[in-house]
Amino acid sequence: GDSVTQMEGPVTLSEEACLTINCTYTATGYPSLFWYVQYPGEGLQLLLKATKADDKGSNKGFEATYRKETTSFHLEKGSVQVSDSAVYFCALSSGGGNKLTFGTGTQLKVEL
């Protein structure tokens, strides 16, 4: 079945540091890939997505590239801010399953 593996958190960074959150996946068929963000006490918001190999999704300074050869979709940001503190979820959907399969989430804490 489909699965998503994310690096374990929490990740603690200083403001303006570089961020990478690793995400790899196993899927039947050709999945669409997503990153969602959950701020404290809130629901999930789509951060970015990609639907085919080598596509790069980007939003709010975050980027992720769909790498079919390594089955990965790592999230990156060049300079994090305190306001980026949240839980980040990698997710996929494939094979007509009509659902998202989520990774376990990675908590990011950015300090001044």
Place this chain on the structure above:
Amino acid sequence: DTAVSQTPKYLVTQMGNDKSIKCEQNLGHDTMYWYKQDSKKFLKIMFSYNNKELIINETVPNRFSPKSPDKAHLNLHINSLELGDSAVYFCASSQGNPDSGNTIYFGEGSWLTVV
């Protein structure tokens, strides 16, 4: 305007009670979902409805019964609540299947605590 709204946001109830969570989306989407987030933040699909028809029931106990009176609403009724039902329940919707890259939009969550 809230796209996916669910009520109540917080619910504290005793074991054995029956409770409902309501969900409405004003996006005109044809597919609605219920997800459960446990205390470790893990998210898992419970149900998916497409145009009021159940298409996913992910081995959820029979005590959980979704009801979709129309494609803009998907309510969740839970009978005989147990301590293990304590979680955050998220309603969501999409236009089309996410495996084609369609975005799933989530509500703000309903925090259920069973005591």
